[in-house]
Amino acid sequence: MFRTHNCGELTLKNLNEKVTLSGWVSVLRDKGFMIWIDVRDRYGITQLIIDEERSDKSLFETAKKLGREFVIQATGTVIERASKNPNIPTGEVEILIEKLEILNESKLPPFTIDDNTDGGEELRMQYRYLDLRRNPVKNKLIFRHKIAQEVRKYLSDKDFIEVETPVLIKSTPEGARDFVVPSRMNPGEFYALPQSPQTFKQLMMVGGLDKYFQIVKCFRDEDLRADRQPEFTQIDCEMAFVEQEDILEIFEGLTKHLLKSVHNVEIEKFPRMTYDEAMRKYGNDKPDIRFGMEFHELNELAKGKGFDIFDKEELVVGISAPTLNSYTRKDIDRLLEWMQRPQIGARGFVWVRVNEDGTFKSSADKFYSEQDLSAFAEKMNAKKGDLMILMAGKANDTRKQLSALRMELAERLGLRNPNEFAPLWVVDFPLLEFDEESNRWHAMHHPFTSPKPEDMDKLSIDPGEIRANAYDLVLNGNEIGGGSIRIYDRELQAQMFSLLGFTPEQAQEQFGFLMNAFQYGAPPHGGIAFGFDRLVSILDGSETIRDYIAFPKNNSGRDVMIDAPAAIDQMQLDELAINVVKK
Amino acid sequence: MFRTHNCGELTLKNLNEKVTLSGWVSVLRDKGFMIWIDVRDRYGITQLIIDEERSDKSLFETAKKLGREFVIQATGTVIERASKNPNIPTGEVEILIEKLEILNESKLPPFTIDDNTDGGEELRMQYRYLDLRRNPVKNKLIFRHKIAQEVRKYLSDKDFIEVETPVLIKSTPEGARDFVVPSRMNPGEFYALPQSPQTFKQLMMVGGLDKYFQIVKCFRDEDLRADRQPEFTQIDCEMAFVEQEDILEIFEGLTKHLLKSVHNVEIEKFPRMTYDEAMRKYGNDKPDIRFGMEFHELNELAKGKGFDIFDKEELVVGISAPTLNSYTRKDIDRLLEWMQRPQIGARGFVWVRVNEDGTFKSSADKFYSEQDLSAFAEKMNAKKGDLMILMAGKANDTRKQLSALRMELAERLGLRNPNEFAPLWVVDFPLLEFDEESNRWHAMHHPFTSPKPEDMDKLSIDPGEIRANAYDLVLNGNEIGGGSIRIYDRELQAQMFSLLGFTPEQAQEQFGFLMNAFQYGAPPHGGIAFGFDRLVSILDGSETIRDYIAFPKNNSGRDVMIDAPAAIDQMQLDELAINVVKK
Structure with missing residues (x-):
């Protein structure tokens, strides 16, 4: 022993x-x-x-x-x-x-095994097995384990059953992002790895399992933006005989349960906001509502005063940042440069300082009187000491740019408190978005999302205006979950595929198995999926997903330590090549 | 609502x-x-x-x-x-x-949704979503969920943490069975899907996580024998600072916990048997000990009586089957035919009826006197009414054949009671087995298994005689778990790879990441993995794994309903072909 x-x-x-x-x-x-x-x-x-x-x-x-x-x-x-x-x-x-x-024995480790180590990120990742010995890393994995346990406990107590779905599946139209797996048993044919178990969970609802969940690996073969992994974990859920309200209630409950069990935080009722409102107030469909700085539209007040830039644009909109009237001209110039970087692409902004004595100083003093600026301030609810920033342009672009500014200023002002938890439901997403590049409609959520019944009549005349029975759960400015009520009628599903540019034959070939199932008594159903990696990190007050994964992959998709993917041996390559080519 | x-x-x-x-x-x-x-x-x-x-x-x-x-x-x-x-x-x-x-609405379903349905297996699988509505199928999935919950509860209470390991990994030498996954991010390179998270869990032990488990999907791209799936689920566990005894204790406890919680069955202490004893007594390393019919070796009694076939063979061995003296000559002939099928390949056997009056009737009466047969019966513990069956041949082959006969007769006699649970630890497996075909040693368990310290001196002189610190948990004649104490010394691991035919360069290239880790303070460690699919079905008194999987694959590896793998579109194929060929 x-x-x-x-x-x-x-x-x-x-x-x-x-x-x-x-x-x-x-x-x-x-x-x-x-x-x-x-x-x-x-x-x-x-x-x-x-x-x-x-x-x-x-x-x-x-x-x-x-x-x-x-x-x-x-x-x-x-x-x-x-x-x-x-x-x-x-x-x-x-x-x-x-x-x-x-x-x-041990060779001298390349960094010290301390809470604050001298090893840089790269070295720590290369020797992940040593990094794991450090308390902060070990504790993150234990935290993740604990969250998984609590999720399973909560859902099992509510009659959900965890069912494993296949990992080797049939490739689907979003196939561009699918990993494919050649099959030795069926030369020339390929499995795909699932981006989510979406169709399987819907089949289970047709199969009467009523309440399903799974904590499950999913896969996406795409450019790995910072802190994104080609394999990721999802809490995947589906329920039959439910409306949107039933789902929001159960999963608001789950999130409350986690906040309570992990942080002893109790939140009464999660606020809700429509997609439309979120975009207008925060320029973002996952607004961080731990702090204010909401958008205010100024078209009525700012137009018609001879300021050409504002006069000719679709939207004039601004935010008021507390205490930032202390920013010097230089500070403001730097902020403008930050906004003008290609990632954000703003052309410019107008600033207005709200001085402590109630007077104003603005970069557009030439066009706006003290009275005008005072009206702006009133509309924007600006306080003494604030710095107001006004932008103009196309509505969508401008909102996006202003949203980036809002987040940046909040960061600088220390308003994004990692120990505060501000959940929010965003609802009533558009069903479709038009993609200019491919010149066709795309499903904003996925092709199985149900339109709102009251918008159904727009299906053939004004598809862009249809709202979906779709919802996201946002926590501290991060989308941690999203889902929808699904289509369960074969005809409506066929209509949806047609709207998305599928021929009936294509739809049948790709999704025949699901549409056929809908003919045998498919119940109304809906669900939600949480990004488990993100959920865990946000609940722990961090936004760095990679820290919560025992063996993360680097930005080119390689295991940080083991350096996969590696070349396989030539024999296997040849065999693969033959199979692929002869197809 | x-x-x-x-x-x-x-x-x-x-x-x-x-x-x-x-x-x-x-x-x-x-x-x-x-x-x-x-x-x-x-x-x-x-x-x-x-x-x-x-x-x-x-x-x-x-x-x-x-x-x-x-x-x-x-x-x-x-x-x-x-x-x-x-x-x-x-x-x-x-x-x-x-x-x-x-x-x-629903079309008329192709079979009735009843406990005993009129749908055949194939039809039920094709319409799995309808099959799932039936109680027996639904209840199997709920049973599986319950077992998973109990496993997680037991292990978490014992300080194990569940850690997710990567699914997209580096290909290893057992690569012949690996599924490979081309990477778009790294053209010409491939991930492999894990056959088990073996190396990762060992790295976690080096990383000090101490007690790890995971219920995890694993993959094997090989011929699918009946009721085998290309993707399967494993309860994967590893512990640091343990000897074999510690592991047996914890996982005997887990199995007891499951039997208790599911069937309210309490079992005092699981019996143990060495591999050697299991092979001699049952001709099988996973003996079903719910019933007797143990093997008895008869070389001393049966040789030298002029029966050429017995005289010249390595081993004469027999079993005595209760009540089967009722078998007619015709019954016995049929049994012999069954034994002579190519799957078993027996040449023949000698039978001896033990009559109710204590006399004997044998197919080799010419060579064996009543006294001889009585000595056989005594040795074999045969009772009145038994039918003794004696075989001779090469020891290994003969034991295997007799084992098949033992199982078949037990089945016919109704001795394999699905409501009885007879667990057994089989220990002291050989470390290596010699493969005639490739003319080299193979690891019986895997290359990371530690030899028994007392056999270490045979490493260079008599590798076939080395026993491993390896163990299997057998339940009702099925291997439900297996594991070993691992090598944690870099030099010993290198020696093992060399014994298995790796050059030092090959070993370093394939397993450098693990052997390097061993240089930085690897603790003694060991573990076990349970075949979750099999465990669940055996605990439910069934041997049909497929029934416990929501969406099983058929014998050619296709999803029974969705018919994956499917051809992917030509563009993807071309892209793949290019990447593979240009490598």
Whole structure:
């Protein structure tokens, strides 16, 4: 037996007990006549002691061979420490050891195994197995485990059953992003890896399983933007005989349960906002509502005063940033440069300082009187000390740019408090969006989303105006979940595919299995999926998904440590090539 | 809101309540003046009633349109039934309905949605979404969910943390069975899908996570023997600072917990048997010990009596089958034919009837006296009424054949009781087996398995005799789990790869990431993996894995319903072909 206790549990209660511990050498202090060894495992750190008076000489010989991260096993007696360490649970005791064995040696690690290590991100990722020994990393994985447990508990208690869906599936039209997997059993044919178990969960609803969930890996073969992984985990859920309200209620409950169990935070009722309102007030369909700085439209007040830029544009809109009238001209110029970077692409903005004495100073003083600016301030609810920023342009673009500015200023002002949790339901998404490039309609959510019944008559005449029974759950400005009520009528589903540019034959070939199923008593159903990686990191007050994955992939999709994908051997390549080419 | 209650919960307690139910039309009985509708959902069946006296005429019109599996919503009042059905929880009430809506129609289903349906296996699989509505299928999925929950609960309570490992990984030498996944991000390079997360869990032990588990999908691209799936689920576990005994204890505990929670069965202590003993006593490394019929070796008694076939062979071995002296010559001939099929390949056997009067009748009477046969019977512990069957040949082959016979006779005798649970640990597996075809040693478990310390000296001189710290958990003749104590020393691991025919360069290229990690303080560790699909089916008293998978694949690896893998579109194929060929 390697240990009687772990390194985090011995206290004064264990005084005089004979114990055996195993772990890693964390710290060594050698005073010649006395040696202290801090031995560490997942559960904590315990101090071992050897001294000339009480210990055998051979222990000194072994101890002198030790180095950082050596793996040791030590047996001894729990004694009270002379100088106690109140910062750790084991800090009142130490082990006077009588047996010490080196279980494995260690080369000098490339960085220290401390909460604040000297290893940079790249080095830590290369030696992820050493990084995992550090408390902050280990704790993130334990946190993730805990959230998964709580999700399963909550949903199981509500009669959901977790069902595994296939990973090797048929390729679907969003195929451009599918990973494909050649099949040796069926040469020339390919599986795809699922981007989500969407169609399977709908089939389960047709199959009467009523309430399904799964914490499941999904896959997307696309450019990996910062902190995005080609494989990601989803909490996937579906329910039969529900309307939107039923789903919002259950999953608002889940989110409350998590906030309560993890942070002891209680939130009464999550606010709701339509997509339209979110875009108008925040220029964003996942607004961070931990802080204000809402948009205010100024067309009526700002147009017709001779300021050409504002006069000719579709929309004049602004925000008022608290305390930022302290920004110098230089600060403002820098902010403008930041806005003009290609990622954001703003042309310019007008600023208005609200001075402490109630007067205004603006970059457009030539066109707007003190009275005009005062009217702006009133409309925008600006306070003394604020800096108002006004932009003009095409409505959509301008809102997007102003949204970026709003988030940036909030960051600078420290308004994005990671310990505050502000959930929000965004509802009534448009069903379709028109893609200029391909010159056709795309499903904003996916092709299985149901139009709102009251908008159904626009299906053939004004598709862009149809709202969907679709909803997103937003937490602190991050979309953590999204879902919809689904189509369950074969004809409506066929109509939808047609609207999206499928011929009836294409629709049948790709989704025949689902549309056929709809003919045999498909119940009304709907669901939601949470991005588990993101949910976990946001709940932990972080936005860095990668930290919560034991073996993340880097930006080119390679395992940070193992360097996959790797070339496979030539024989396999040849076989693949033959199969692919002969098809 | 689609329902106030589900179809399985209304009883006399709800008398006179106004309720709304939704579900599928299960049974319709139309007596003209009265119509009964059984409405079904996942939770049960409730009877609805319409009658001329109390119900609106329009309800009759709607009800007359209904057919089997139509989806309906009905509102009405809970009343007491005249003729009660004691077989279902809702059998004392019915709903006198006042509103009836057809939510969706259904074509006539190709088989009835009953516990015993008229649909054959193929039809049921093709319409799996209808099959899922049947109680036996639905209950199997719920059973699986429950087992997964109990596994997670047990392991989490014991400080294991569930960590997700990558699905897109680097290809390893067992690569012949790996599915490969071309990467668009890294043209010409491939991921592999994991056959197990073996190396990752070992890295986590190096990383100090101490106790890891995961219920995880694994993949194997190989011929699908009956009831085998290309994607399967594993309970994967690893622990640091453990010896074999620690692991057996924890996972014996897990298995006990499952048997207790699912069947209320308590088993004191699981028996253990060495691989060697299992092979000699049962000819099988996963013996079913629910019944006896153990092997008995007869070399000493049966040789030297002039029976050439027995005299010249390596091993004479037999079993005694209870009550089978009733077998006629014809029965025995048929049994022999069964044994001589190519799948088993026996050349022949000698039979000995133990008559009720204590005399014997044998197919080798010419060579063996009554006294000889009596000695056989004594050795084999044969009782009156038994049929002894003796075989001779090369030890390994003969044991295998006799094992097949033992299982077949047990089946015929009804000795494999699905409600009995007989777990068994098989330990001390050989580390290596020699493969004649490739003329080299193969790891019996995998290359990371540790030799037993006391056999270490045979490493260079007699590799076939080295026993491993490896163990299997067998339940009712099925291997449900297997694992080992791992190598954690870089040099020993290198030696093992060399023994398996790797050059040092190959070993480094394939497993450098693991061997490098061993240099930084790898702790002693070991683990186990359970075949979750098999575990679930065996615990449910079935050996048909496929029934416990929501969307199983058929023998050619296609989803039974969706018919994946499917050809992907030509553009993708071309792109793939280019990437593969240009490599």
